Amino acid sequence: EDKVVQSPLSLVVHEGDTVTLNCSYEVTNFRSLLWYKQEKKAPTFLFMLTSSGIEKKSGRLSSILDKKELFSILNITATQTGDSAVYLCAVEFVSSNTGKLIFGQGTTLQVKP
């Protein structure tokens, strides 16, 4: 069965800490892995990863994909209260000649002042 599993499900840290969020997957015909940040309501796009070992970076956020071990990590350094959100991982793959996208459960991050 195709699945995407995120860990931890929730995390509480203090401002300035560094956090690592994990996303592992089991799919056939992998195409890409995407990270989204969901504050309040609408998820917003963070990264799209297609190649192993190439780090994508945006400010204090970075992400990398390991296609051999089938996982990705999202790192946030020097966390701020504004980083508090649900972080969603999604994997795009091909099944029965059709592109599909499945989401993990999400990791809820709370950053305390």
Added chain:
Amino acid sequence: DGGITQSPKYLFRKEGQNVTLSCEQNLNHDAMYWYRQDPGQGLRLIYYSQIVNDFQKGDIAEGYSVSREKKESFPLTVTSAQKNPTAFYLCASSYLTNEKLFFGSGTQLSVL
């Protein structure tokens, strides 16, 4: 500004009632999607449409219906056949299917 607009933000459904959630985008995207989000679960795909006048069932289509008469609009109807409709519903669109989805702000549906 380009984006996706969902309405209403909150909706209440009575027993046996059909309700329709609106989703409009002005991003000129061909693909549009409806997801359901329940607490502690990931987003689950209800329906998607890759082009006007065509749509496909997702993983949890039972009890829902959609239409795609215009490129900009993809309304979702929650029918009385959906026995557990209470959830947060997200509409999304993308230029290419399943790539970099743009999401609306969601509709919280509750049952009276």
